[in-house]
Amino acid sequence: MTDNFEVTLDNCHKEPIHIPGSIQPHGYLLVVEPATMTLSCVSENVTELCGADLSECIGKSLAEVVDADYCAIISKQWQSEKLQLFNPTSVQIKHVDSTLRKMTAIATYNGSVILIALEPDSKVSDKAYESVLKMLKNSVQSLMGVHKLDLIYQTVVEEVKRFSGFDRVMLYQFDHEYNGEVIAEAKETHLNAFLKQHFPESDIPKQARELYVKNPIRLLCDVEAEVSRLYPVQPHVDLSYCSLRSVSPIHIQYLRNMGVKASMSISIIINGKLWGLIACHHYSRNFVPFEVREIAQYISVMLSQLISVKIQEEDTQRNARQLAMLGQISAAMAEEQEYQNALRIKADQLLALVDASGAVWCLDGSLQTAGDVPEQNVINPLHQWLAEQVTEQEEAYFTHQLGIDNPQFAELADIASGVMMVSLSADNSSYILWFRKEIIQAKNWGGKPEKVIEFTDDGSHRLMPRSSFELWKQNVYKKSAPWQEAEREGALKLRSMIQSKMIIESEKVLQMNNKLEELVTHRTAELNLEIKQRKAAELHLLEALETAETSNRELERFAFIASHDLQEPLRKIQTFGDRIQRSGDTFSEKNQSYLERMRASAERMQTLIKNTLSFSRLSSDAMKFRSINANSAIQTVLDDISLLVNEKQADIRVDKIGVILADKGHIMRVFQNLLQNSLKFVAPERHPVIEITVVDRTEEHITLAFKDNGIGFDNQYATRIFNLFERLHGKSEFEGTGMGLAICRKIVEKHNGSIWAEGRENEGSVFYMQLPVK
Structure with missing residues (x-):
């Protein structure tokens, strides 16, 4: 853990686990500056390895610490992808008393420094390699002899348990919300079973999942071992790819609550995304040599490939079925004088296309339905709400939990827990809605999915992971099967x-x-x-x-x-x-x-x-003018572009504006375009500062100013910048099509308002906008 990050219930998903500032004590870490090949940082336990004080280690040449052969490898290969081919390497570590100690070295480059993890010598010999190759051969043969995925899953966990020696090995699959389910398990007979049990997304938070994609294997030898901190503490070193990286205190407590003493996790990655994990648990300390970890990782790669092939087969079959159904609908459209009737004639194909239980469509101003759908008096308000959710960037809107997203429609759960809408016209008057019924799921959770705050005797408190892993059953309501990408x-x-x-x-x-x-x-x-x-x-x-x-x-x-x-x-x-x-x-x-x-x-x-x-x-869009809260609209835009705001470290200040008369969707587009321009056209040497102020207010109109400290522009172009395809800067300098401000002007003019700008080169710009308030 870093010194200045306190984990709470609100921020535990942001815990910087990739820079914990410490390593597991079964090994040692050398951080090497590539330019000088000197040590810039070490783990504190290095003193017991080389005999020198910590202060003496910093600045030492790598050649003074490791043997010449390994030093030559690092010097030559540190920037090369071939560096991984030298892992592991048996190296001699030099002690100040001139003695040598043999260790196993695993080197990585994190983009700024070289990380050399030193683990206990695995005593790799020809015989040992023969044993490793035999384990690998046996595991591959076991896998290749199985063709059904569920049997492959079980074979994988049994093989990993056999050659790794862990007490329990589980295959853990994520769903679309990153809750996990144990789909295969191999364990010692006396242990309780986790098979078919579910575990909440919070057990493996987002930053941990991202780290599993970067570094597909993680070993924790002993949860009770005291970590060895890095010296000096600053700067923090990114240990994402380091095999010795220490583990979050929350996760350590989580494992203690389960009674686990050692663990290993291997990622299953499909198409660049984390599909699941091979999770290994041991109930006593367990160090797994690098070679065995490599076999486990190779097995995970094979499993990923087998799953990927199966997914591709299913996608191919699904696409063929979809093309056949689309062909039938298209043929019906060609035969029917009124093409709208084709959907009614081919209603079965319309529903089967997306595996829906009901559909509603409007192509000529009248509603037609198929299957189980809500009452007609509900469809109009439902369509209006769905149309507000569809943006110009998204061609469809879908949800598998309508009653949760909008409680107004919770009573529709038995017919429309899942809804997907595609708009067929610019004004959303032509559309198709598909519905899915509620699926009441009985989920077996491996303990109640929650974290708690624990209060200590001195009145302070700390975040604690859940401590109960007793089977906890929950019925899930108001949800349908999720809509798949296909x-x-x-x-x-x-x-x-x-x-x-x-x-x-x-x-x-x-x-x-x-x-x-x-x-x-x-x-x-x-x-x-x-x-x-x-x-x-x-x-x-x-x-x-x-x-x-x-x-x-x-x-x-x-x-x-x-x-x-x-x-x-x-x-x-x-x-x-x-x-x-x-x-x-x-x-x-x-x-x-x-x-x-x-x-x-x-x-x-x-x-x-x-x-x-x-x-x-x-020009043809009909504006839907109504009184809206301008501050709320601006805040919604800021939430939508929060990633860009955070990336630019922008300071955005907004006056109290109040109510304006506008089409909400279109005026939010103007706000977003002006804010994005201020964030985009910024000088590299300073952070953006954007001020949205009221410069004039009457009973009829309000005048707003969007002021920034960006690169500005020559004021002689103040009118020209609102022309179509007008760009004052080359596309290589700043992205854009030269249409944003032209669209802004057209929207504002359709509001019976006006927009103009003032600028100064290298000092910033101000965009003024006059809008009606009633």
């Missing part, structure tokens, strides 16, 4: 298919209208020939206005169609780019750079297309 993708594929059909149908209607307009115009022209010259001039003016209006409509329609059609190849570019990166093939740095640049360009073009479409829609 199901969401199936819904979006249907959305794209329906939107394409809607565009084609609208084109047909438009063509008929155009023909009718031509006939009307022609007949009108014939009649107007008999009218005086002044009437003819008025007719010419009317025709010009009608032509301009038609042109505007066609331009808006073209922007929508072009955006849709252009985004499809971009998605393929991004998808294939992702697949290439995940394929595991080795590319040269140059080709890797080309791939990254290709993906970045595709993402930028996709953003530009979306912004263009968004800008074109603003």
